[in-house]
Amino acid sequence: MVHWRYFISRRPDLSREQFFTYWRKRHPRAVTEPIAQIKRYVQSHGLLDPPGDSPYEGIAELWTETLDDLRALLASPQMATLIKDELNFIDREHVEYLTTNDIVVLDGPRKPGMVKGVWPNKRKAGMSVAEYRRYWAEVHAPMALKLPGLRRYERSETLDELYQLAEPRWDGVAQLWFDDVEAARRFLQSEEFIDGTWADGEKFVSSVSTFWAQEHLLIWPR
Numbered sequence: 464m465v466h467w468r469y470f471i472s473r474r475p476d477l478s479r480e481q482f483f484t485y486w487r488k489r490h491p492r493a494v495t496e497p498i499a500q501i502k503r504y505v506q507s508h509g510l511l512d513p514p515g516d517s518p519y520e521g522i523a524e525l526w527t528e529t530l531d532d533l534r535a536l537l538a539s540p541q542m543a544t545l546i547k548d549e550l551n552f553i554d555r556e557h558v559e560y561l562t563t564n565d566i567v568v569l570d571g572p573r574k575p576g577m578v579k580g581v582w583p584n585k586r587k588a589g590m591s592v593a594e595y596r597r598y599w600a601e602v603h604a605p606m607a608l609k610l611p612g613l614r615r616y617e618r619s620e621t622l623d624e625l626y627q628l629a630e631p632r633w634d635g636v637a638q639l640w641f642d643d644v645e646a647a648r649r650f651l652q653s654e655e656f657i658d659g660t661w662a663d664g665e666k667f668v669s670s671v672s673t674f675w676a677q678e679h680l681l682i683w684p685r
Contacts, residue, residue, distance in 0.1 A: 464502060465533050466619060468636070469523040470559040474552055479520065483508050485552040486521065487679055493548035500527045500536040504682035507579060510675040513647050515580075517674035518557065522581065525682075530624060533562065561633055563619035568604045571615035571640060578647045579640050579678055583633040584664070584671040595634055596620055598667040607639070607660050611653050615640035647675065 473482030487506055503526040509519065527533040536542055549555060561583065573579075586595035599618060607616055619636040641647045650656055664671065 464526040464528055464565075465530050465622070466563045466565050467525050467527070467533055468561045468563070469525075470517075470519040470521075470561070471523060471549075472518070472520045472554050472557050474554050477552060482520065482552055487681075490545070490548055490552065491681060494541045494544050496541070498536065498539070498541050500532040500539075501682060502526045502528060502684070503680075506679040506681060507581065507674075507676035508679065510578065510644070510677060512644055513578075513580075513651060513675045515673035515675050517581075517672045519559070519674065522674070522676065530562075530622065559632070561631070561636065562622050562625060563636060564622060565617050565619045566600075567615075567617050569608060569613060569616035571613075573615055573640055573678060573680070575680075576677070577614065577640050577642060578644055579638060579676050580647065581674040581676060582637040582639075582671050583674075584635055584637065584668045585632065586634045587667055587669045590667060592626065592634060595667055599635065603660065603663055603667065606663055607637075610639070610650055610655050610660065612641050612646040612650050613639055614642060 473479065477485075487508075503524075505524040507522040507524060509515075509517070509521050525536075527536060586592065590598075604616070604618060607613065615638075617638045619638065621631050621634050625631050639650075641650060
């Protein structure tokens with residue numbers, strides 16, 4: 464499936480609590496009928512602890528079967544209605560999109576209360592997309608499996624079709640799940656992370672952003 468991420472932040476006049484409450488409880492009601500193209504829908508609500516450096520406070524994540532389905536969804540009247548409702552809680556001047564293909568490296572749980580780290584990243588200058596993906600898959604990802612407390616790991620590659628339009632800001636996204644905040648803190652302080660995967664990232668990544676969140680699985684068929 465195609466994974467579409469929509470990075471968002473709250474309207475300046477809203478508190479974080481107001482932003483997250485509206486997004487989770489009221490925004491999905493802006494449309495009354497199910498949207499056929501959406502197969503999964505997740506709200507990733509940003510955390511302040513562990514700290515990150517992302518300029519965003521949330522990620523709306525949805526999955527469609529194909530890229531054509533995503534295009535149809537984004538052009539649909541239902542999406543137009545949802546975008547209109549976004550004016551009630553989102554700062555529309557500061558948003559970002561990314562479309563990827565997900566690859567599960569460690570197939571673990573994604574349960575309520577778990578903590579997810581999200582790392583959009585860009586390959587090093589002079590490295591091809593193929594070289595970047597190969598290093599991530601064959602060298603870096605196996606190292607990550609040794610990280611303490613890791614319960615689930617996915618690496619997401621930016622869709623090939625996007626490179627036909629322009630050079631994307633990000634070439635991929637790493638997503639790591641932990642049981643709770645304390646487990647995430649231990650991971651961040653571990654030698655396996657500091658001297659292992661974080662240090663290794665410098666060999667194939669030129670820039671990276673860190674975002675910590677808790678997921679709300681609003682549409683997640685079994």
